[in-house]
Amino acid sequence: MLLRYRGSEGMLAWAFHRISGVAIWSFVVLHVIDIYLVGGNPDAYNEILKVYASLPGRVVEVLLGAALLYHALNGLRIIIMDFWPAMTVYHKQLWYLNWVVFIAVGLPVTYQIMAPAFGLAQFLR
């Protein structure tokens, strides 16, 4: 599945949905464990937090946010087509609309997350 190319936006939308879903699931497993340490072993949690707040940690944070945003937007697109089948005719247009929202929301969030690593000012602070 995944690797057999069937062509066009529909197949890419599906593949990205699956990859981003598995990526988010992996982080959820890690994240529940690290948050458990806030109560169970605060010093260990603080050490993990330093990794999250480092430059490579922030890059992964941006990738996680991108996976979450894509999965959320494409998930909404799937729900729309599941419950309003006539919209499947426009499944490509809906996908491109997803990318417009993805870029519009993603750019400021990426800046906000990466700014401290380069000594730049953040929004709201």
Place this chain on the structure above:
Amino acid sequence: MSRYSRVGRPRPGSSGLELAIWYLMRLSGLALFVLAVAHFLIMHFVFDPDLQTADWIAANRWNSIFWRSFDWLLLMTVLFHSFFGVRTVVGDYMKGGARTAVMMGVYALAVILFVIGTIVVMTMPLSGAAS
């Protein structure tokens, strides 16, 4: 059924468990569109991770029944949605005994995360007056 695009999983034809899961995936997906995206924006846009030490969580974020409830609701929703999503993925690539063995491990992990996540959000002492 031929009118389906190659997106999304076709609604199961039979009634019963698979159909219930199909609907619940969409319902939990809608909930997560609000809960998970809000969570990410609050913890990564409004606040910087640099700030979020164990002390900060105890004194601020989790010094609030509302945010603890929010986080526990998010935990329940995300565990349901992500683990049933993994179930779909595993079912697409594995069959028979291998699938059963992998899914036993996956379900065990889900139960462990349910337990430790619930323990930490419910048993950390409320530190009292907000700063």
